Amino acid sequence: MVAGIVSYGGYVPRYRITPKEIGNVWGVDGEAMGRSLGITAKSVPSPDEDVITISVEAARACLRKVDVAPTDIGAIYVGSESHPYAVKPTATVVAEAIGSTPVMTAADFEFACKAGTAAIQACMGLTLSDMIKYGMAVGSDTSQGAPGDALEFSASAGGAALLIGKENLIAEINHTVSYTTDTPDFWRREGQQYPSHGGRFTGEPAYFKHVMSCAKLLMEKAKSKPEDYNYAVFHQPNGKFPVKVGRTLGFEDKQLDAGMLVRSIGNTYSGAVLLGLCSILDRAVPGDRIFMVGYGSGAGSDAFDITVTSNIKKLKHAETIEEMTRDAKFLDYGTYAKFRGKLRMRGD
Amino acid sequence: MATPRFWREIPSRYNLIGTKCGSCGTLDFPPRAVCPKCGRKSVGKMMKQKLSGIGTIISYTIVYDAPSSFDLLKPYVLAVIELKEGARLTSQIINVEPGDVKIGMRVEAVFRKLGQEGEAGILQYGYKFKPVTGQGKSPATA
Numbered sequence: 001m002v003a004g005i006v007s008y009g010g011y012v013p014r015y016r017i018t019p020k021e022i023g024n025v026w027g028v029d030g031e032a033m034g035r036s037l038g039i040t041a042k043s044v045p046s047p048d049e050d051v052i053t054i055s056v057e058a059a060r061a062c063l064r065k066v067d068v069a070p071t072d073i074g075a076i077y078v079g080s081e082s083h084p085y086a087v088k089p090t091a092t093v094v095a096e097a098i099g100s101t102p103v104m105t106a107a108d109f110e111f112a113c114k115a116g117t118a119a120i121q122a123c124m125g126l127t128l129s130d131m132i133k134y135g136m137a138v139g140s141d142t143s144q145g146a147p148g149d150a151l152e153f154s155a156s157a158g159g160a161a162l163l164i165g166k167e168n169l170i171a172e173i174n175h176t177v178s179y180t181t182d183t184p185d186f187w188r189r190e191g192q193q194y195p196s197h198g199g200r201f202t203g204e205p206a207y208f209k210h211v212m213s214c215a216k217l218l219m220e221k222a223k224s225k226p227e228d229y230n231y232a233v234f235h236q237p238n239g240k241f242p243v244k245v246g247r248t249l250g251f252e253d254k255q256l257d258a259g260m261l262v263r264s265i266g267n268t269y270s271g272a273v274l275l276g277l278c279s280i281l282d283r284a285v286p287g288d289r290i291f292m293v294g295y296g297s298g299a300g301s302d303a304f305d306i307t308v309t310s311n312i313k314k315l316k317h318a319e320t321i322e323e324m325t326r327d328a329k330f331l332d333y334g335t336y337a338k339f340r341g342k343l344r345m346r347g348d
Numbered sequence: 349m350a351t352p353r354f355w356r357e358i359p360s361r362y363n364l365i366g367t368k369c370g371s372c373g374t375l376d377f378p379p380r381a382v383c384p385k386c387g388r389k390s391v392g393k394m395m396k397q398k399l400s401g402i403g404t405i406i407s408y409t410i411v412y413d414a415p416s417s418f419d420l421l422k423p424y425v426l427a428v429i430e431l432k433e434g435a436r437l438t439s440q441i442i443n444v445e446p447g448d449v450k451i452g453m454r455v456e457a458v459f460r461k462l463g464q465e466g467e468a469g470i471l472q473y474g475y476k477f478k479p480v481t482g483q484g485k486s487p488a489t490a
């Protein structure tokens with residue numbers, strides 16, 4: 001018996017800002033910055049959106065595709081590094097808003113950008129051990145870079161939810177492996193509004209080492225090669241890292257393109273690899289095999305080998321990620337700063 | 349809004365749970381303990397009912413002079429919406445330019461932050477409405 005994906009859903013806020021617009025304010029060539037990051041725009045949450053609302057919208061989008069009783073969901077885990085409360089779980093609001101309460105367990109996960117993939121693994125364990133029938137794993141973020149910091153060009157907002165179970169799978173998770181070390185590449189101390197990062201240090205010993213090692217472990221375990229997969233999706237802090245890691249491993253660009261949402265919506269942190277997977281599942285056909293590797297600073301990677309089943313054709317029609325991201329509205333920097341609380345308001 | 353009152357209203361604010369009178373069938377939102385038409389006859393016969401969240405704008409106004417908690421959103425649209433099931437409610441309409449709102453526009457409920465009790469208080473969430481996707485909306489203003 002394998003565990004896998006019963007349904008999936010994503011949510012991306014409607015607002016966008018371009019690197020050019022951000023660069024204009026800070027006196028840098030934003031267009032060049034965008035090109036070097038491989039990003040044409042990033043999503044921006046409205047002032048009434050946060051990780052809780054994004055997670056609820058993703059969870060509801062996930063349940064709209066199937067006839068699963070919300071009360072059959074025995075666990076909800078929400079992975080994020082921008083939970084609105086320091087103490088009070090996002091997952092309880094999601095559970096209430098989709099009607100899963102009260103006989104269930106819930107918790108928030110935190111592991112930089114890979115808390116959502118950690119939640120998938122926890123749900124797999126609980127379903128495979130028959131402790132629960134279905135589990136929901138959510139990854140979502142509304143991360144911020146300090147004004148003028150390089151991160152400001154890419155840090156965006158979005159999230160996705162996967163319903164994990166053992167029956168009526170639209171995709172089987174054949175294998176999963178993880179690779180974890182103590183690496184101080186990116187962090188945020190309690191009470192700090194913006195994260196800190198180790199600059200160039202975030203590349204080789206952090207992202208590349210963990211993603212590459214985890215990807216190789218997965219292919220050893222699955223006895224597979226890059227050409228065995230129709231699609232591959234890697235954590236995408238920018239448009240360059242996942243392409244570099246994919247090519248180095250032997251994947252071709254055509255396997256990567258479908259999952260590269262970062263190009264048009266920026267880095268959604270915990271939402272990134274899951275939204276990439278949603279975008280792939282939107283176009284996948286039975287038999288397609290998907291290679292997925294998440295990454296979280298601090299640092300670790302979770303990798304998944306996934307095969308799409310014929311049940312994917314039975315999902316109810318719903319808005320695709322591509323359709324959702326088409327209705328974008330671009331902001332100027334002033335409105336963006338107001339939306340993101342970068343201005344100190346009277347009375348603050 | 350005080351925390352205890354908001355907590356009691358979570359089912360209606362998160363999931364549009366209204367009531368249906370078991371005597372005459374009238375649907376109410378927000379939920380009621382007694383049917384306004386049947387009075388005592390309805391006592392003990394009021395049933396919970398989840399509403400679809402799909403409706404139509406009956407009337408609207410554009411708010412420029414907003415309370416401080418809505419400062420970041422103004423100007424915004426406040427509308428009376430008739431739900432598919434017949435019940436009416438008032439809600440903010442989002443994801444649309446104020447000038448593009450029309451009476452008769454089809455809207456659907458979404459989950460948003462409604463407010464907060466100051467910087468340290470609880471966050472309040474619930475429904476707002478947005479135009480139903482793909483109903484001849486003007487293309488994304490860029």
Ligand SMILES: [Zn+2]
Nearest residue numbers: 369372383386
């Ligand atoms: Zn009645």
